[in-house]
Amino acid sequence: MIPPFEPTCMAELWGLPPDEIFIEVIALVRTEIPALCANAAASLAAGRRGDLQREAHTMKGVAGNVCATRLAALAAALSDGALSAAAPALAAQLADVQEEWQRVAAVIDAGGPYG
Numbered sequence: 001m002i003p004p005f006e007p008t009c010m011a012e013l014w015g016l017p018p019d020e021i022f023i024e025v026i027a028l029v030r031t032e033i034p035a036l037c038a039n040a041a042a043s044l045a046a047g048r049r050g051d052l053q054r055e056a057h058t059m060k061g062v063a064g065n066v067c068a069t070r071l072a073a074l075a076a077a078l079s080d081g082a083l084s085a086a087a088p089a090l091a092a093q094l095a096d097v098q099e100e101w102q103r104v105a106a107v108i109d110a111g112g113p114y115g
Contacts, residue, residue, distance in 0.1 A: 002070045004104040005113035009067035018114045022066075029066050030108050033059060037098050040078070044090055052090070053082035059097065063104070067113070071100045 014022045036059045043051035056079035063072035078093045085093075107113055 004068055004070070004100070004107045006067045006069040007113075009069060010113060013065075013067060016114075018112070022114075023112070026066055026108055026112055029062055029068075030105065032062055033071075033101050033104070036062070037094075037101055040094055040097070044087065044094060047087075049082050053079050056082060056097070068100075068104045071097065071104050074100050 010016075010018075036055050040052055040055040040059070043049070043055060056075045060072050060075035060079055063069075063075055074093065074097045078090065078097055081090060081093065
């Protein structure tokens with residue numbers, strides 16, 4: 001299974017050891033992604049596909065900035081299909097995003113990807 005954070009990406013973007021900016025960014029990610037997931041779920045439930053697309057696209061960028069590459073890819077797929085895919089397929093994709101977020105959050109809560 002793909003790890004929640006991609007170490008090579010982190011070393012390239014943030015260096016080793018992490019600086020204070022990364023620590024601040026990861027704390028923001030811990031706050032932002034749950035809100036984005038909740039907003040995406042509400043948008044899907046209300047049939048606001050444009051809002052779903054924006055939430056998923058934002059999530060993709062946030063996850064990518066901290067090298068949570070699988071989460072970023074899942075959010076990208078959700079964003080890409082938001083306007084055209086059937087609602088059940090989008091619900092399944094959102095569930096995958098939320099499940100991956102739980103893996104990412106567990107790493108953050110355990111001390112972060114640099115652990």
